[in-house]
Amino acid sequence: MTAISIKNIKKSYGSLQALAxxxxxxxxxxxxxxxxxxxxGKTTLITSMAGLCKPDSGSIAVMGFDVxxxxxxxxxxxxxxxxxxxxxxxxxxxxxxxFQSGYFGLRxxxxxxxxxxxxxxxxNKADSNMRALSGGMKRRVLVAQALVHRPPVIxxxxxxAGVDVELRQSLWQFVSxxxxxxxxxxxxxxxxxxxxxxxxxxxxxxxxxxxALDTTANLLAKHRPAGAPIRVLGDDGAADLEAVFVKIMAExxxx
Amino acid sequence: MHNFSDKVITPLDQLPxxxxxxxxxxxxxxxxxxxxKVAFQTVxxxxxxxxxxxxxxxxxxxxxxxxxxxxxSAFLIPGLVMMxxxxxxxxxxxxxxxxxxxxxxxxxxxxxxxSHIEFFCAYVxxxxxxxxxxxxxxxxVTMGFASVPFEAFVxxxxxxxxxxxLLSAMGLVAGMWADKFDQLAAAQNFVITPxxxxxxxxxxxxxxxxxxxxxxxxxxxxYMIDGFRFGFFGQSDVSPWQxxxxxxxxxxxxxxxxxxxxxxxxxLRY
Numbered sequence: 001m002t003a004i005s006i007k008n009i010k011k012s013y014g015s016l017q018a019l020a021x022x023x024x025x026x027x028x029x030x031x032x033x034x035x036x037x038x039x040x041g042k043t044t045l046i047t048s049m050a051g052l053c054k055p056d057s058g059s060i061a062v063m064g065f066d067v068x069x070x071x072x073x074x075x076x077x078x079x080x081x082x083x084x085x086x087x088x089x090x091x092x093x094x095x096x097x098x099f100q101s102g103y104f105g106l107r108x109x110x111x112x113x114x115x116x117x118x119x120x121x122x123x124n125k126a127d128s129n130m131r132a133l134s135g136g137m138k139r140r141v142l143v144a145q146a147l148v149h150r151p152p153v154i155x156x157x158x159x160x161a162g163v164d165v166e167l168r169q170s171l172w173q174f175v176s177x178x179x180x181x182x183x184x185x186x187x188x189x190x191x192x193x194x195x196x197x198x199x200x201x202x203x204x205x206x207x208x209x210x211x212a213l214d215t216t217a218n219l220l221a222k223h224r225p226a227g228a229p230i231r232v233l234g235d236d237g238a239a240d241l242e243a244v245f246v247k248i249m250a251e252x253x254x255x
Numbered sequence: 256m257h258n259f260s261d262k263v264i265t266p267l268d269q270l271p272x273x274x275x276x277x278x279x280x281x282x283x284x285x286x287x288x289x290x291x292k293v294a295f296q297t298v299x300x301x302x303x304x305x306x307x308x309x310x311x312x313x314x315x316x317x318x319x320x321x322x323x324x325x326x327x328s329a330f331l332i333p334g335l336v337m338m339x340x341x342x343x344x345x346x347x348x349x350x351x352x353x354x355x356x357x358x359x360x361x362x363x364x365x366x367x368x369x370s371h372i373e374f375f376c377a378y379v380x381x382x383x384x385x386x387x388x389x390x391x392x393x394x395x396v397t398m399g400f401a402s403v404p405f406e407a408f409v410x411x412x413x414x415x416x417x418x419x420x421l422l423s424a425m426g427l428v429a430g431m432w433a434d435k436f437d438q439l440a441a442a443q444n445f446v447i448t449p450x451x452x453x454x455x456x457x458x459x460x461x462x463x464x465x466x467x468x469x470x471x472x473x474x475x476x477x478y479m480i481d482g483f484r485f486g487f488f489g490q491s492d493v494s495p496w497q498x499x500x501x502x503x504x505x506x507x508x509x510x511x512x513x514x515x516x517x518x519x520x521x522x523l524r525y
Contacts, residue, residue, distance in 0.1 A: 051524070071368065075367060075368040082359075084359050086363075088289075088355075088358075099281055099363075102278055102282075103278040103282060103364065103367030103368075104367055106276075107280070
C-alpha cells in the first residue's frame with residue numbers, strides 16, 4: 001500500500017517557486033530520505049503533507065486520504081517532528097503530551113504516553129516545565145508529540161540538527177525500531193551519512209524539482225563519481241552518498 | 256531504552272471508534288489552563304484595576320447628580336464589570352494566538368485534525384470564560400462599595416455573554432492579523448481601549464452634548480454597556496432590544512469573517 005502519494009505539487013511564494021511540480025510515492029514501511037540543499041523545497045513539501053501549507057496545485061494523500069479534502073483522517077495518519085525546537089512554555093512535559101493526544105481525540109491515553117516517555121528517557125522529566133528542559137530533551141518531547149496519536153507515518157524534518165552524538169544515536173535506534181515495527185518514516189537531513197545508513201530509498205530535490213529518486217544502493221551504484229573508491233555501504237559510516245549528492249546537484253545545475 | 260510494545264503498530268484509526276473523540280474539548284481545556292496558570296496576572300490584575308477606577312472616580316464623583324436614581328458608584332459598577340469583560344475577552348484570544356504564532360507552538364494545534372469551527376469555538380470559549388471570570392470577580396469585589404439592583408437579570412446574562420463572545424472573536428481576528436506584538440498592542444491601545452472608554456462606562460451619554468451623543472451611537476461598545484446596565488437598573492439610554500440587535504448583528508458579522516479567515520488559513524497556514 002502507498003503511504004504517501006504526491007502528485008504534481010506546485011507551490012510559489014510570490015516570485016519564488018518553492019515546488020515546481022513534484023510527484024513521488026512512498027510505500028508503507030519504507031524508511032525514505034528527502035534530501036536537498038537549503039531552499040530546495042523539502043520543508044515546503046513536508047508542510048504540504050501535514051496540511052500546514054496549501055499547495056497552489058496538485059494533491060497529496062497520506063495512507064490513501066487526501067490531506068485537504070479528508071484532512072481529519074489524513075492528519076491522524078501522520079506524525080510530524082518539526083525542524084524548529086518549538087514548545088509551549090506554560091506546560092509540563094506530561095501536560096504537553098496529554099494535550100497533543102487530546103487534539104487527536106485520545107483523552108485517556110496515559111498508558112501510551114508513559115510508554116513513549118519511557119522509550120525516550122523522558123519519564124523523570126514528566127513533571128518538568130518545558131522551559132526547564134535542555135535542547136536535547138525538548139527534541140525528545142517533539143518526537144514524543146509526533147507519536148502520541150500512534151500515526152502509521154512519521155515525518156522527521158532535520159531532527160538531528162544541533163543535536164549531540166548520544167541523542168542522535170539513541171534517536172536513530174528508536175526510529176529504526178519504529179520502522180521495523182511497521183511505521184513508514186520520512187526523513188529530511190543534511191547529514192548524508194545518516195540518510196545513507198538509514199534510508200532504503202532517497203529522493204533529492206533542487207530548486208523545487210525532483211532531480212533523483214531511487215534506492216540508496218542504486219543511487220550509490222549509478223552516480224558514484226569516476227575515480228571514487230568503492231566501499232561497502234555502511235562499513236565505516238563514510239559519506240559515499242555525499243559524493244553522489246554533490247554530483248547529482250551539479251548535474252541538475254546543467255540540466 | 257525500553258522496548259516498545261505491540262501497541263506501536265496500532266494506528267489510531269484502527270482503535271475502537273468510542274476511544275476517538277473530537278479534539279475541541281482538549282483545545283478548550285488547554286486554552287483555559289493557559290490563563291489559569293497565570294491567573295494572578297490574567298484575572299487578579301484586571302480586578303484590581305477596576306477596583307482602583309471605582310475607588311478614584313467613585314470618591315471624586317459620588318456627590319454628582321444621581322443617574323437612574325442611583326449614586327455614581329452604583330452607576331459605575333456595571334460599566335466597570337462590562338469593560339473588564341470586554342478587554343479580557345479580547346486579550347485572551349489575541350495574546351494566545353500571537354504568542355503561539357511567534358513562538359511557533361501553534362503548529363501543534365494546526366497539525367491536529369481540528370476543523371476551523373472547532374478551533375474558533377475553543378479559542379472563543381476559553382476567552383469568554385476568562386472575560387466572564389474577570390467580570391464576576393470585579394462585581395464581587397465592587398459590590399461592597401455600593402448597592403446595585405438586579406432589575407432584569409436575564410439581560411445581564413445575555414449582554415455579558417454576547418459582548419464577551421464578540422470581543423473574543425475580534426481578538427481572534429486581531430491575533431491572526433498581527434505579525435508582531437506591537438501591532439497587537441496598537442489594536443488594543445488605539446481601537447479597543449478608546450472604544451471601551453468612550454462607550455459610556457463612566458457616564459450616561461445623556462450627559463454629553465447632542466453631537467457626541469450621536470457619535471456615541473456609532474460605537475458598538477456603547478450598546479454593550481448600555482444593554483448590560485439595563486439589566487441592573489431597568490433603565491438605559493436606548494432600548495435593550497436595539498442594543499441586542501446591534502450586538503447580535505456585530506457578532507454574526509465578526510464570526511463569519513473569523514471563520515472565513517480560519518478556513519482559508521489566513522496567516523496561519525501558508
